[in-house]
Amino acid sequence: xxxxxxxxxxxxxxxxxxxxxxxxxxxxxxxxxxxxxxxxxxxxxxxxxxxxxxxxxxxxxxxxxxxxxxxxxxxxxxxxxxxxxxxxxxxxxxxxxxxxxxxxxxxxxxxxxxxxxxxxxxxxxxxxxxxxxx
Amino acid sequence: xxxxxxxxxxxxxxxxxxxxxxxxxxxxxxxxxxxxxxxxxxxxxxxxxxxxxxxxxxxxxxxxxxxxxxxxxxxxxxxxxxxxxxxxxxxxxxxxxxxxxxxxxxxxxxxxxxxxxxxxxxxxxxxxxxxxxxxxxxxxxxxxxxxxxxxxxxxxxxxxxxxxxxxxxxxxxxxxxxxxxxxxxxxxxxxxxxxxxxxxxxxxxxxxxxxxxxxxxxxxxxxxxxxxxxxxxxxxxxxxxxxxxxxxxxxxxxxxxxxxxxxxxxxxxxxxxxxxxxxxxxxxxxxxxxxxxxxxxxxxxxxxxxxxxxxxxxxxxxxxxxxxxxxxxxxxxxxxxxxxxxxxxxxxxxxxxxxxxxxxxxxxxxxxxxxxxxxxxxxxxxxxxxxxxxxxxxxxxxxxxxxxxxxxxxxxxxxxxxxxxxxxxxx
Numbered sequence: 001x002x003x004x005x006x007x008x009x010x011x012x013x014x015x016x017x018x019x020x021x022x023x024x025x026x027x028x029x030x031x032x033x034x035x036x037x038x039x040x041x042x043x044x045x046x047x048x049x050x051x052x053x054x055x056x057x058x059x060x061x062x063x064x065x066x067x068x069x070x071x072x073x074x075x076x077x078x079x080x081x082x083x084x085x086x087x088x089x090x091x092x093x094x095x096x097x098x099x100x101x102x103x104x105x106x107x108x109x110x111x112x113x114x115x116x117x118x119x120x121x122x123x124x125x126x127x128x129x130x131x132x133x134x
Numbered sequence: 135x136x137x138x139x140x141x142x143x144x145x146x147x148x149x150x151x152x153x154x155x156x157x158x159x160x161x162x163x164x165x166x167x168x169x170x171x172x173x174x175x176x177x178x179x180x181x182x183x184x185x186x187x188x189x190x191x192x193x194x195x196x197x198x199x200x201x202x203x204x205x206x207x208x209x210x211x212x213x214x215x216x217x218x219x220x221x222x223x224x225x226x227x228x229x230x231x232x233x234x235x236x237x238x239x240x241x242x243x244x245x246x247x248x249x250x251x252x253x254x255x256x257x258x259x260x261x262x263x264x265x266x267x268x269x270x271x272x273x274x275x276x277x278x279x280x281x282x283x284x285x286x287x288x289x290x291x292x293x294x295x296x297x298x299x300x301x302x303x304x305x306x307x308x309x310x311x312x313x314x315x316x317x318x319x320x321x322x323x324x325x326x327x328x329x330x331x332x333x334x335x336x337x338x339x340x341x342x343x344x345x346x347x348x349x350x351x352x353x354x355x356x357x358x359x360x361x362x363x364x365x366x367x368x369x370x371x372x373x374x375x376x377x378x379x380x381x382x383x384x385x386x387x388x389x390x391x392x393x394x395x396x397x398x399x400x401x402x403x404x405x406x407x408x409x410x411x412x413x414x415x416x417x418x419x420x421x422x423x424x425x426x427x428x429x430x431x432x433x434x435x436x437x438x439x440x441x442x443x444x445x446x447x448x449x450x451x452x453x454x455x456x457x458x459x460x461x462x463x464x465x466x467x468x469x470x471x472x473x474x475x476x477x478x479x480x481x482x483x484x485x486x487x488x489x490x491x492x493x494x495x496x497x498x499x500x501x502x503x504x505x506x507x508x509x510x511x512x513x514x515x516x517x518x519x520x521x522x523x524x525x526x527x528x529x530x531x532x533x534x535x536x537x538x539x540x541x542x543x544x545x546x547x548x549x550x551x552x553x554x555x556x557x558x559x560x561x
Binding site: 086 | 257303304305306307309311
């Protein structure tokens with residue numbers, strides 16, 4: 001079953017050194033390589049920090065556009081992985097290997113099962129998997 | 135017919151945990167396993183009076199339940215085939231195959247461990263862990279669990295539904311955790327086992343104070359835990375604690391089913407095998423030098439076990455142990471028990487002073503034990519009217535029927551002694 005692993009990181013904690021940045025990236029490469037080798041990797045992408053975010057809502061039938069993420073929380077969405085795991089424990093064990101200090105602060109990973117979509121009559125067979133490979 | 139039902143109920147109490155653990159492994163579903171087991175037990179109620187009780191009732195139930203599982207699976211497959219309206223995209227990982235053969239149906243002792251660790255998985259919140267363990271491993275009904283935790287039954291029922299849904303949807307595996315994860319996962323298992331034991335030791339509702347089978351089940355689970363992780367002193371402490379409490383089971387209630395307090399118990403009724411084992415386990419655990427709450431509580435119970443008579447009790451030692459315990463676990467119960475130990479070792483007034491200090495904030499006003507402890511010391515001090523007031527407050531708050539009866543008796547005794555004197559006793 002596919003799980004989405006949502007990485008939440010503390011934003012703007014401090015400036016990272018080049019070494020720290022490399023270490024974080026190496027951590028990600030390691031997980032991506034290992035999971036690709038096992039054939040369970042379905043995608044992963046980092047996101048630009050929340051100061052680049054824009055949120056839109058519908059208010060009284062109109063689109064309202066606002067600067068910033070949907071909520072000002074200490075930890076913000078930094079990126080995601082999609083992995084095809086046999087059970088939650090496997091997903092958790094991968095989550096524990098993924099670096100969470102994408103923006104140099106502390107963080108956490110939310111593990112959520114991906115829901116199966118009903119297939120429509122004319123839908124091509126494999127359109128659903130997240131693309132993106134880095 | 136009444137006999138058969140009683141027998142089936144007793145088999146249920148003893149065997150349902152093992153049976154459902156195996157059925158869940160076979161079917162991969164808590165709900166199907168529960169349904170199949172219920173139907174099997176219902177069959178037993180009608181079949182056994184006619185055809186006689188089988189030599190191995192547990193195996194009989196499992197066999198019948200397994201057949202019902204096969205029926206369910208067949209019916210489910212038929213239903214899916216017929217459904218052409220919606221079809222779901224196939225999962226990239228295969229649906230697990232479930233082996234419903236006779237060999238697979240053998241009850242492996244591992245199954246209960248699987249069930250235990252699954253019920254106590256950290257992905258479930260603690261309330262869900264406790265509810266699920268009590269429901270499946272403990273064999274309690276939803277109503278019984280609800281009463282134990284002073285919750286409305288629908289709340290408990292919802293809790294169970296959500297927990298099973300989480301297990302299913304997030305695919306919490308039905309496995310024993312790998313060795314490197316075990317210590318971490320153990321704490322929740324210990325907490326739940328102890329809660330199960332307490333449910334059996336002092337049911338908060340119902341006519342009997344003790345649910346023997348539940349205590350035995352908790353002790354059985356505690357033993358299995360110790361076998362699996364013998365180097366964890368808190369596992370050993372937990373088992374010791376349960377054995378030492380359980381050793382007093384026969385003496386805790388009299389022939390009328392009334393609660394007998396520790397100091398009045400007939401110690402010849404204590405189970406000295408349990409006490410000896412409990413004491414050995416305490417010593418073994420303490421030698422590992424990683425002190426913990428269960429070990430300390432067990433040590434306290436062991437001190438009581440050493441005393442041939444109530445008057446021989448080493449209350450100083452007990453007070454000291456409660457002080458240690460308060461460091462790890464600063465709860466009102468511990469503080470109250472410490473105060474009682476102080477009352478018994480250093481003087482009643484001193485103990486009462488401690489209790490009144492605890493009650494100063496008003497936090498314990500709704501806690502029956504606070505008033506009961508006060509009442510007890512006031513009674514010993516001969517301050518009868520104050521004791522009566524405190525007993526009344528405790529009675530208003532207590533939920534356990536047997537403890538309620540005990541408090542009522544104390545109150546009645548005081549009333550009688552007040553009325554029988556021409557002049558009221560001034561204390």
